[in-house]
Amino acid sequence: MYEFLTGPMLILTFVIFFIGIIWRTIWYFRGLSWQLDRVAYKPHLSYGIKGALRSVIFWLLPFGTRSWRFYPGTTLLVFAFHIGLLFTPVFLKAHNIILNERFGISLPTLPEGLADALTLMVIISAFFLLLRRIAYPQHRIITTAYDYLLLLIAAAPFITGFMAFHQVLNYQFWLIAHIISGEVFLVAIPLTKLSHFIGFFLSRIQLGMDYGIKRGGMKGKGMAW
Amino acid sequence: MPEGKLCNRTPVNTEEQLHALLADKSGKQYYEEMNHLNVDTKALWATIQKTLKSRLKTWLEICAHCGMCADSCFFYLANKKDPKQVPSYKIQSTLGELVRRKGQVDNAFMQKVMDVAWGKCTCCNRCGMYCPFGIDMGVMFSYLRGLCHSQGFIPWELKIGAGMHRIYRAQMDITTEDWVDTCEWMAEEYEDDWPGLTIPVDVAGADIMYTVNAREPKHYPEDLAEAAILFHVAGENWTVPSEGWEETSLAMFAGDWEACKLQVESVYDAMKRLQAKRMVVTECGHAYRATVIEGPYWAGLPNGQTPIPSFHYVEWVAEALKSGKLKIDPAKKIKEPVTYQDSCNYIRNAGLKDAARTIMSYIAEDFREMSPCKEHNFCCGGGGGMNGLGRYRKERNNGLKVKRDQILATGSNLVVAPCHNCWDAIRDLEEVYRVGIRWSFLKPLLISMIEVPEHLKPKEE
Ligand code: SF4
Ligand code: SF4
Numbered sequence: 001m002y003e004f005l006t007g008p009m010l011i012l013t014f015v016i017f018f019i020g021i022i023w024r025t026i027w028y029f030r031g032l033s034w035q036l037d038r039v040a041y042k043p044h045l046s047y048g049i050k051g052a053l054r055s056v057i058f059w060l061l062p063f064g065t066r067s068w069r070f071y072p073g074t075t076l077l078v079f080a081f082h083i084g085l086l087f088t089p090v091f092l093k094a095h096n097i098i099l100n101e102r103f104g105i106s107l108p109t110l111p112e113g114l115a116d117a118l119t120l121m122v123i124i125s126a127f128f129l130l131l132r133r134i135a136y137p138q139h140r141i142i143t144t145a146y147d148y149l150l151l152l153i154a155a156a157p158f159i160t161g162f163m164a165f166h167q168v169l170n171y172q173f174w175l176i177a178h179i180i181s182g183e184v185f186l187v188a189i190p191l192t193k194l195s196h197f198i199g200f201f202l203s204r205i206q207l208g209m210d211y212g213i214k215r216g217g218m219k220g221k222g223m224a225w
Numbered sequence: 226m227p228e229g230k231l232c233n234r235t236p237v238n239t240e241e242q243l244h245a246l247l248a249d250k251s252g253k254q255y256y257e258e259m260n261h262l263n264v265d266t267k268a269l270w271a272t273i274q275k276t277l278k279s280r281l282k283t284w285l286e287i288c289a290h291c292g293m294c295a296d297s298c299f300f301y302l303a304n305k306k307d308p309k310q311v312p313s314y315k316i317q318s319t320l321g322e323l324v325r326r327k328g329q330v331d332n333a334f335m336q337k338v339m340d341v342a343w344g345k346c347t348c349c350n351r352c353g354m355y356c357p358f359g360i361d362m363g364v365m366f367s368y369l370r371g372l373c374h375s376q377g378f379i380p381w382e383l384k385i386g387a388g389m390h391r392i393y394r395a396q397m398d399i400t401t402e403d404w405v406d407t408c409e410w411m412a413e414e415y416e417d418d419w420p421g422l423t424i425p426v427d428v429a430g431a432d433i434m435y436t437v438n439a440r441e442p443k444h445y446p447e448d449l450a451e452a453a454i455l456f457h458v459a460g461e462n463w464t465v466p467s468e469g470w471e472e473t474s475l476a477m478f479a480g481d482w483e484a485c486k487l488q489v490e491s492v493y494d495a496m497k498r499l500q501a502k503r504m505v506v507t508e509c510g511h512a513y514r515a516t517v518i519e520g521p522y523w524a525g526l527p528n529g530q531t532p533i534p535s536f537h538y539v540e541w542v543a544e545a546l547k548s549g550k551l552k553i554d555p556a557k558k559i560k561e562p563v564t565y566q567d568s569c570n571y572i573r574n575a576g577l578k579d580a581a582r583t584i585m586s587y588i589a590e591d592f593r594e595m596s597p598c599k600e601h602n603f604c605c606g607g608g609g610g611m612n613g614l615g616r617y618r619k620e621r622n623n624g625l626k627v628k629r630d631q632i633l634a635t636g637s638n639l640v641v642a643p644c645h646n647c648w649d650a651i652r653d654l655e656e657v658y659r660v661g662i663r664w665s666f667l668k669p670l671l672i673s674m675i676e677v678p679e680h681l682k683p684k685e686e
Contacts, residue, residue: 031279040529207359216576
């Protein structure tokens with residue numbers, strides 16, 4: 001089981017993940033239309049790039065935009081959640097050992113204590129993101145079952161990983177559950193709206209170009225996000 | 226059920242159709258007919274498939290339902306944080322649903338969509354600045370309005386408005402003759418006070434081609450005279466075109482893209498015909514947005530630019546003040562606290578905030594910013610055509626509360642509002658809420674403040 005999940009299954013997961021992301025990116029850019037979107041992307045590319053960079057960079061910084069500052073609590077949760085989500089699996093020691101065994105590559109790794117803390121950070125922030133959806137009417141009204149499912153898909157590898165690491169009850173069980181949920185997560189990224197993994201950048205680049213080219217970027221100093 | 230006589234999928238192209246609609250007071254029969262209008266679901270879905278591309282599809286798909294757009298919308302705030310006013314909810318329950326159902330929707334659904342697209346959104350684009358993914362509900366509602374329009378589900382006034390553009394190339398029934406007459410009349414009327422004042426029509430090769438909002442010749446002709454006076458004092462070599470003088474676009478508010486194209490092309494033709502160095506448009510936000518920002522795309526100009534460089538009135542004023550073409554008498558500057566209404570259409574959506582600040586620094590001693598301001602400012606409450614829609618008057622008046630409170634918080638009783646829509650909304654908010662504020666375009670303020678060179682003053686006899 002373990003061999004299969006970390007062998008052929010892992011390869012398949014990575015194939016779907018990477019091809020999915022690449023396909024989404026190509027599909028997105030090919031679907032842009034200067035006339036329908038009303039943005040002259042090509043003739044003013046340099047303004048577009050400037051606008052796109054502003055649009056991405058300010059939004060990548062915690063509290064970098066007025067909106068992030070307006071919702072400090074949400075901002076903390078969102079950044080805590082995503083930082084843990086992205087960094088922990090990539091730089092985890094155990095993952096890199098497997099990577100090295102299977103593919104002969106590995107990255108620098110996080111000290112175990114830090115990785116453990118990051119994992120906990122993901123779980124806790126996921127819990128509060130869940131509460132936030134339930135507690136506030138303005139979030140409840142737009143929340144669907146799908147949103148809960150996706151939150152579960154994203155948090156599951158961390159919950160199971162945490163259990164496995166601390167060997168709660170049955171290590172083997174948590175380990176297998178962890179691998180399966182991790183693979184589900186990776187596959188879900190290109191196939192569900194977790195595709196905002198790449199969609200965030202695509203959409204921000206587009207709107208940034210819109211502001212950079214058409215909505216004032218060529219006359220003003222650029223949008224003050 | 227068939228299409229109605231007034232409410233149908235055919236846009237207004239003749240005066241006869243137009244008069245029939247106008248005769249139907251407040252659109253009573255029109256809205257009654259709308260209850261029976263069927264939805265051509267096949268055509269609707271075909272249009273969606275053709276025009277809903279990756280940008281909008283991605284927006285609809287990846288919305289995380291995080292609700293960070295909620296407080297960005299003034300309707301949400303004005304309606305005591307009613308969750309039904311969250312921008313994401315508004316678009317997901319209309320356009321989102323329409324797409325999920327592949328266009329298979331009925332009359333009741335389309336009427337609901339219309340009521341949201343025009344009654345709960347002014348297309349101010351503010352939410353797009355607050356969404357982490359840059360999902361711009363204003364853009365999507367504008368797109369949705371186009372879908373509604375193609376199916377005949379649009380507010381009565383906007384069917385008329387778009388028809389006006391189709392017939393007269395203006396949002397009101399003003400013929401070329403009416404327009405040229407008004408120019409002559411205004412020049413004559415003010416000539417005694419301003420010797421040598423003219424409103425030159427169709428002069429080729431001028432420095433500035435000036436264009437207006439049809440309301441000016443129709444209801445506020447003195448605005449045209451004021452523009453002439455300021456150009457005169459500034460020593461500008463300017464002209465107005467006899468045709469292609471109208472920059473506004475109720476067609477844009479209606480989602481009638483074909484009429485939008487016809488309208489802006491009339492202005493672009495004038496630009497090409499007269500070959501002025503540049504174009505300046507009056508103090509109107511959506512006129513600038515329509516003709517300068519969006520227009521080139523309707524007309525299919527691949528570089529997204531108007532045929533000659535185009536400027537909003539605030540840009541011209543800022544430049545005239547900086548260059549000294551217009552000089553302000555320091556004694557006549559505005560002394561009382563005064564605030565400035567940033568129009569969504571040329572501030573958020575065209576980046577002209579600095580021009581506005583430059584002007585205020587010249588004319589006001591106690592300028593107070595609203596909070597928030599500049600590109601983050603709230604819609605006046607009357608954008609997107611909402612000022613003129615009887616069906617949504619209640620919603621509009623309620624939405625005005627946000628602007629009212631923003632103005633009051635500055636402690637100023639005077640609002641400079643260089644945008645027809647904002648100007649109207651602020652006038653109406655005073656009428657509805659009686660808070661004791663005044664509002665003004667720039668032109669009359671400037672005329673009361675400028676130093677007039679001796680040789681331009683009337684000779685004493
Ligand atoms: S802020 Fe953006 S992602 Fe969040 S609910 Fe609103 S539209 Fe959706
Ligand atoms: S465009 Fe403006 S009015 Fe419309 S939903 Fe967004 S914030 Fe609200």
